[in-house]
Amino acid sequence: MKEFFKKIPAIRYEGPASQNPFAFRFYDPDRVILGKPMSEHLPFTMAWWHNLCAAGTDMFGRDTADKSFGAEKGTMEHAKAKVDAGFEFMKKLGIRYFCFHDVDLVPEADDIKETNARLDEISDYILKKMKGTDIRCLWGTANMFGNPRFMNGAGSSNSADVFCFAAAQIKKALDLTVKLGGRGYVFWGGREGYETLLNTDVKFEQENIARLMHLAVDYGRSIGFTGDFYIEPKPKEPMKHQYDFDAATAIGFLRQYGLDRDFKLNIEANHATLAGHTFQHDLRISAINGMLGSIDANQGDLLLGWDTDEFPFNVYEATMCMYEVLKNGGLTGGFNFDSKTRRPSYTFEDMFHAYILGMDTFALGLIKAAQLIEDGRLDQFVSERYASYRTGIGKKILDGKVTLADLAAYADKMGAPKLPGSGRQEYLESIVNAVLFG
Numbered sequence: 440m441k442e443f444f445k446k447i448p449a450i451r452y453e454g455p456a457s458q459n460p461f462a463f464r465f466y467d468p469d470r471v472i473l474g475k476p477m478s479e480h481l482p483f484t485m486a487w488w489h490n491l492c493a494a495g496t497d498m499f500g501r502d503t504a505d506k507s508f509g510a511e512k513g514t515m516e517h518a519k520a521k522v523d524a525g526f527e528f529m530k531k532l533g534i535r536y537f538c539f540h541d542v543d544l545v546p547e548a549d550d551i552k553e554t555n556a557r558l559d560e561i562s563d564y565i566l567k568k569m570k571g572t573d574i575r576c577l578w579g580t581a582n583m584f585g586n587p588r589f590m591n592g593a594g595s596s597n598s599a600d601v602f603c604f605a606a607a608q609i610k611k612a613l614d615l616t617v618k619l620g621g622r623g624y625v626f627w628g629g630r631e632g633y634e635t636l637l638n639t640d641v642k643f644e645q646e647n648i649a650r651l652m653h654l655a656v657d658y659g660r661s662i663g664f665t666g667d668f669y670i671e672p673k674p675k676e677p678m679k680h681q682y683d684f685d686a687a688t689a690i691g692f693l694r695q696y697g698l699d700r701d702f703k704l705n706i707e708a709n710h711a712t713l714a715g716h717t718f719q720h721d722l723r724i725s726a727i728n729g730m731l732g733s734i735d736a737n738q739g740d741l742l743l744g745w746d747t748d749e750f751p752f753n754v755y756e757a758t759m760c761m762y763e764v765l766k767n768g769g770l771t772g773g774f775n776f777d778s779k780t781r782r783p784s785y786t787f788e789d790m791f792h793a794y795i796l797g798m799d800t801f802a803l804g805l806i807k808a809a810q811l812i813e814d815g816r817l818d819q820f821v822s823e824r825y826a827s828y829r830t831g832i833g834k835k836i837l838d839g840k841v842t843l844a845d846l847a848a849y850a851d852k853m854g855a856p857k858l859p860g861s862g863r864q865e866y867l868e869s870i871v872n873a874v875l876f877g
C-alpha cells in the first residue's frame with residue numbers, strides 16, 4: 440500500500456514541554472477526565488471535504504495545495520486515492536471518525552444513476568478500509584448547494600424537479616450513512632434561504648423544507664437508521680438570509696413542524712459567531728432545549744465577516760465549549776473539524792499541524808472545563824444569584840401560587856426593591872483566568 444505522508448510519523452502524546460512538531464502536547468487519549476478517557480469525551484472527526492478535497496482555491500486564486508494524491512482528479516482512481524490518504528491520515532492521528540458529503544467521495548456524473556453507481560463502488564472500498572480499524576462514520580450529508588440546480592436551495596427551491604433531485608440525493612446519502620454505520624445525518628441548509636423577499640414566498644419555502652426533512656426521516660427510519668438527524672444552523676453565506684439562522688431559530692422551526700423528536704443540532708463555532716452570538720451561546724441554547732447533538736469544531740475571525748473555517752486555536756472558546764458539553768453529558772455526535780488550513784499553509788505537514796492544533800486546543804479546553812466544574816465557584820455563584828426564588832415570594836412565584844394582583848399587593852408593601860446583587864463579571868473572569876493559567 441502506497442504511503443502518502445511518508446515523512447510524518449504516527450502522532451503521539453508527549454506532553455506540554457515537547458517541542459516535537461509532530462506530537463500532541465495536550466491530547467492524551469487514555470487520560471481520564473471526570474471518569475472518562477479523553478478519547479471518549481472527544482470523538483474527533485475528519486471532514487472529508489476540507490482535508491481531502493479542498494486545495495486552496497478562493498474567489499481570487501486557484502489551488503495552492505496538491506491534493507491529487509498521485510491520481511488524476513475527477514476519476515475513480517483519485518476517489519480511491521483520497522480514501523487511502525484519508526485512512527492513513529486518520530490512523531496516524533488516532534482519529535476515529537469521518538464526515539462526508541456525497542460529492543466529496545466521488546466525482547458527480549451528469550446522470551444520478553451513474554453517480555450512485557460510483558458511490559456504491561467507493562463505499563464498498565471505504566467499508567473494506569474500515570475493517571480491522573476502529574474508524575467509523577460520524578455523519579453523512581448530501582451536498583445540495585454546489586450544483587447550479589440548487590441556486591434557489593433544495594427543499595426551498597421554486598422548482599419541484601429540483602426538490603425531487605434533492606430527495607434522490609438525500610435517499611442515497613442516507614443509504615451510504617447507514618452502510619458506513621454513521622451516527623448521524625446532517626442537514627446544513629446551504630442555499631435554503633433567500634436573496635430578496637420580492638421574489639420569495641417564505642412560508643411556502645419553510646413548509647417545503649420541513650416536508651423534505653419529514654420524507655428523509657421516514658425513509659431513514661425505514662432502512663434502519665437509528666441515529667440523530669441534525670440541523671446545522673448558519674445565518675448567512677452563501678444566501679443573504681438563511682432560514683436556519685441560529686440555534687434558537689432552528690429549534691423553533693423543528694418544533695413548529697414536528698421534527699424535534701428526530702432532530703438535534705450540529706453547532707458550528709464560526710456559524711454562531713456569524714449570527715452575532717458566541718459559540719457558547721448557541722451551545723447553551725441547544726443544550727437547555729435538549730438538542731445539543733454534535734459540533735463542527737472550528738473558529739472564525741472576528742475581523743472578517745465570513746465563514747473562514749479556521750482550525751480552533753482559541754483556548755477560552757474551546758474551554759467554554761467543553762464546559763457546555765460536559766454539562767450536557769456529552770454529545771450523541773462528535774467534534775468534526777469543519778476547518779481548513781490557511782491558503783499559504785499548503786503542505787501535507789500543514790494538514791497534520793492543523794489537526795494537532797485543533798485536537799490539542801479541544802483537549803486543553805476539556806481539561807480546563809473539567810477544572811472549572813470541579814472548582815465549583817462559577818456554579819455556586821450562579822446558584823446563589825437566583826437564591827431569592829428559593830424562599831418567600833420567589834418560591835411562591837415558582838410554585839405558581841400567586842396571581843399578578845398578589846404580586847402587585849406585595850410590591851405595594853415592599854416599597855422600592857433592593858438592587859439585585861452584583862453580577863461580579865470581572866471577579867468571575869478572574870476565576871476563569873486563574874483556572875486556565877494558575
Ligand code: XUL
Binds near residue numbers: 746
Ligand atoms: C458550511 C458548512 C458545511 C456543513 C456540511 O458552512 O459548515 O460544510 O458542515 O454541509
Ligand code: CO
Binds near residue numbers: 707777
Ligand atoms: Co459545518
